[in-house]
Amino acid sequence: MDQKISQMKWWAAVPLVVAFAFFFPRLLINTLGADNPWTSYLYLYGFGTIYTGSGLLLALKSGACKLARPKDRFWFTMVIAGFCYFAALHGVWIYLALSIPYLGGQ
Amino acid sequence: MESMGLELESGSVMAIAIVAILYVAVITAFGGYFARFNSNINDFFYSGNRFSWWLPAASMVATGIGSYSYLKYSEQGYNTGMSSTMTYLNDWFLAPFFFFGWLPIIYFARIKSVPEYFERRFNSAARYISLTIILAYMFFYIGYNLYTIGIAMEGMFKVPQLYSVPILAAFLGAYVTFGGQTAVIFTDLFQGIMLYIAGGIAIFAGIYALGGFDEWWSFLPVSHRLPFVHLNADPKFSSAGLFWGEALAGSIAFTFMNQGFLMRYLTIKSVNEGRKAAFFNVMVTLPVSAIIVGAIGWIGKSLVMKQAVVGGALAGYDFVQIENTFHTFIIVCWATVKQNPWIFGFVVAALMAALMSTIDTLINACAAIGIYDLYKPLVKPEATDEHYLKAARWASIITTVIGTLLVIWFNTQKDSLMNIHYKGIMTIIPAIVTTIFMGAFWKRFNSYAACTSMVVGSLVTISTVWYPYVIAPVSWFFSGPEVGEFIYFRALFGMLVTAVIGFFVTMVTSGENDKDVTGLTIGTLDEAMISYKDGGVPNHALGQKAKNLVATIDENIPTHWIQLSPQAMETLAANDGDVIYISDSRWWLGGLRSHHVKATSNSKLANSEVAMSTKTFEEAYMLSGYSLIAEKII
DSSP states (O other): OHHHHHHHHHHHHHHHHHHHHHHHHHHHHHHHOTTOHHHHHHHHHHHHHHHHHHHHHHHHHHTSSOTTSHHHHHHHHHHHHHHHHHHHHHHHHHHHHHHSOOOTTO | OOOOSOOOOHHHHHHHHHHHHHHHHHHHHHHHHGGGGOSSHHHHHHGGGOBOTHHHHHHHHHHHOOHHHHHHHHHHHHHHGGGGGTTTSOOGGGHHHIIIIIHHHHHHTTOOSHHHHHHHHTOHHHHHHHHHHHHHHHHHHHHHHHHHHHHHHHHHHOOOHHHHHHHHHHHHHHHHHHHHHHHHHHHHHHHHHHHHHHHHHHHHHHHHHHTSHHHHHHTSOHHHHSSSOOSSSOTTSOHHHHIIIIIIIIHHIIIIIOHHHHHHHHTBSOHHHHHHHHHHIIIIIHHHHHHHHHHHHHHHHHHHHHHHHHTSOOTTSOOOOOSSGGGHHHHHHHHHTTTOHHHHHHHHHHHHHHHHHHHHHHHHHHHHHIIIIIIIIIIOSSOOHHHHHHHHHHHHHHHHHHHHHHHHHHHTOOSOHHHHHHHHHHHHHHHHHHHHHHHHHOTTOOHHHHHHHHHHHHHHHHHTTTOGGGGHHHHHHTTOOSSSOOHHHHHHHHHHHHHHHHHHHHHHSOOOOGGGGTTSSGGGHHHHHHHHTTTOOOOOOOOOOEEEEEEEEOTTSOTTEEEEOHHHHHHHTOOTTOEEEEEESOGGGTTSSEEEEEEEEOTTSOTTEEEEOHHHHHHTTOOTTOOEEEEEOO
16 A cells, blocks of 8 residues: 555656746846756756766665665765765856856957 | 877887787796696686685776777867766765675575576576577677777777787786686786886876866866766766766666676675775775876876967977877877887887786686586586686687687777767667566566577567667656667666566566575575575674694594684684685685685684695695685685
8 A cells, every 4th residue: 555655655756747847947048048058957966966866765665775874874965965966066167167268269 | 000199110120029029928937837726617617715805906907998088088188188087987876786685595505507597597588599699799809809809900090900900919828727717816906016017107297298287187178177078968978877877777787697796796705895995996996097098188188288378399299299189199199208119119018917907807707607508517417627627728729710700790890980880789788687687686586587588689679770769758757868778877767667577477476486596685684694604603793813824744634624723712702613614825826726614613822823624725725834814704
């Protein structure tokens, strides 16, 4: 019974993900524009959050990652930290690219 | 073949050729040395699963950079700037699936190849369907790498591919054939260092020519400084397409399906060390590699812009003109090293290193599939280790020959190199990566669904080469490009078609028996660990390494078992029967002299003693007079 409830919850997320996949990029394009680098950034990390998040959720639900085990807990933290690292790296990169003057047009 | 725009004098050609030939000869001899570490096919293909994480991780540097990488990404860097790094910096999303799913599954189930996984998870039909697709993928890469280096040699030195490709293939085929995976790992480690040094020299020369880092950045157009391109303007290179084609399909293919990378992870001593290697690969190796292969393009763009501002060539340098952007790497390097043939020869040797280090891995991987999935199950199921080792060497030779012959086919293709590459890969991989994913992460997914989805998914994806417009609705839904060839969205289309077929076939057919998939899906990893330990209870308690151990020989101890003092067992937090990794204490060997054994406690032993039989000692390639380290695996 518990397993059935668990599966129902899992499939219930599918329509939400499909709706997100359709509306999220359109929201970005309408508000920021398709040529804005932050649009590409948010597209990548918006879908990336679902991608990585579903992996972590699956690992926890299946018992493949048990947070009571020290090594599993360590790697669970590292996955989240790695995600944040790349998100920060790309964010700072875009900021620097836009904020430092370009001399080639002089 | 058109010239690359380099006017090389005969003296320069000679100097470049000497450096390049010397390099190839040294690598071949170095790789051949490791033949002595292959006593059976497990050693030949998986190096006895003995290495520390850093050795395969460092060797992946060279494996991940092909001969086409410098040429292709420098071109991309010149055309679109630092967004050329996109394909290297979007792999992290896959991490939880690999760390907690695929890596433990293949390690604890002792999977040797993806086709073998398909047989154990599904059935024989699934095994051979997957084998066909995987071989197509790997032979494509071998042929493509040889083809690109052939083109580069032809363009630079006017050497016809008819001569350059077979000669290069013969050299690298030689050391793979004799040295196996250990040779591949150690030569790739060496070649990775070579790639970074050569790339570093080329980058330094370029930045120096520009007048420093600030000048380079200041003359780089803003559009070229950004890490992303337009979301969906260019169907051949867009942020949306790259996410679905590369971060999703491409990353799964490289990490889950590429037999070469899979085997590299299987040479590592434990799952935890495998995670470290993967972590290092994505966090360090890929970002640095992205810079190494793309930076010459960014420098080339900045250089051209600065030339336009100053009204001619930079002081002390020839005027740089890039008419065919595919030659960006060669042209910019040649100009910024001031036509020095010895330094340029070193850079050309790096191109060869990139070629050799990618293809040696693929040859070894194809040979592994040939032995484990074709020869052993179908031709000769029962034979001695010596026989299989001999067969493995023949398989390496045959693979090299087939890859070389494929260059003829690549020469008949009319498309650009970039398009040939992505069209090929994005057509081959979608069906199989989806099937692997569903097989590993969805227990109910069964053999009927796996076979149907792989066959139909592949056929539908291939059909989009002639009917690309069917991809348009998928691309539109995800706000991708709405016109064009949909190179990356072809992969997403293929994955969705395969997933839908797999889902519906699973729903209308009965599920597999739980027992059949035990240890082969993410939900059954605890059982996989028990099976790995031959029925023993996994021990997850954290212990420490027992260091400075001295080996004593006791022939009464069974092979693959050791005895330790109770205190050493306590240090390891180990129980009798736990799997222990024992190795030579010299860390820089990376586990070359080591073994997985089981341990029992013996109160008669001193704290610094480890007792084992002569056979165990020899199988670990240990040497007398060197201290040992023990650590508990599980």
